[in-house]
Amino acid sequence: MKCLDDLLVAVQDRPVKKIALAVPEEPGLIKLVKQATELRLAEFILVGDEDRIKELLSEQDLDFKDFEIQDRKDHKQAAERAVSLVVEKMAEVVMKGELHTATFLKAVLGKEKGLRTGNLISEITLYDKIDGGGLQLITDCAMNISPTLDEKKQILENAVELARKLGYEKPKVAVLSALEVVNPAIPDTLDAAILSKMADRGQIKNAVVDGPFALDNALSIAAAKQKKIGGEVAGKADIILVPNLQVGNALHKALVYIAEKKIAAAIMGAAAPIVMLSRSDSTETKLVSVALATYIS
Incomplete structure (x- = not known):
């Protein structure tokens, strides 16, 4: 890879991977799902409050029938289910949505059902x-x-x-x-x-x-x-x-x-790639970070 733009192109030339997204109950996250799906960077399994997810999809002119939604209203249960989808090979990447980082990482690092490898994350x-x-x-x-x-x-x-x-x-x-x-x-x-x-x-x-x-x-x-x-x-x-x-x-x-550089972020050390984004991240950063996770999965 010579640049981050190369990464976006490379991902689009590969089979599309699935991301298990825990608690995508925020408009910016659904907008990201829409953009990443349209660019063929990833497909998403949406794990959270089904009614709220359908409402947000509708706001983005998306048909909920085009997405796999798994109803988990409790954030802890949603995080655990998103992780289990990766453990069960139904998705290749797990992604944090609108829930506390500690709740998400507790599911990721669970000794029995998480993605712990013994390595530092x-x-x-x-x-x-x-x-x-x-x-x-x-x-x-x-x-x-x-x-x-x-x-x-x-x-x-x-x-x-x-x-x-x-x-x-x-x-x-x-x-x-x-x-x-x-x-x-x-x-x-x-x-x-x-x-x-x-x-x-x-x-x-x-x-x-x-x-x-x-x-x-x-x-x-x-x-x-x-x-x-x-x-x-x-x-x-x-x-x-x-x-x-x-x-x-x-x-x-x-x-x-200060430098106004386009960046990507990756979380390494687990058994599968992890995406943890900030609301303040630019659209470019979010998209290229999703692409990076699916590329290395």
Whole structure:
């Protein structure tokens, strides 16, 4: 994948996958369902209050007979049913609708009937590289607050798995900190150096990992050369592993509101792709995130 638009085209050329959408009881969600269906990005099984769903479909000039609706008025039951549809192979992706994130994730992570694999679940933000050289991945921007070294390894591995599904055979990973040298006073620089060495020793596979990097010399070849930083990753990172949620969340929102970049978001680490969108996400972000989930399913 060279850009997010390539992803939209690629999905349209494949068999349409099904998304189990829990509690689609909000006009914006039904509008998204309509757009994604018309573009052949996905088909939807709508799980929630059947009467309300039919009302919202009618408002969008959609015939409820064209959609599979499963009546679950209780949000907990709707989330559990949406997850079970994926577990039972009746859908390939599960998506959060108009319900609390905690309720949705409790169903996703249920020990007996959920999508738990034993791996850490993490979020990945994707956007087109500034130089047009492919996709840039940043993780974790939404879920893990202050990950330990082992959790950072799992977050990194989730991002590598996604990158490989998108065609990056051996993605370059820059482990981010405030500076590009190891400083014992900044623990994140120590974690970065350890992760880099773990990759060198084969404990992290299918990726080239280096760090610590400041953001400029992870993304800019000119900045890396100016600071005399060499290696395969410097200035050419495909994946940016942030030290904590505060950094990741700020970068995610800076891309949207300052750089005005089109982005997509993915949740990895479960047994199937998960879509969790915000009401404030643009239509483009919502559509490409749906496309991404169905593409990797």
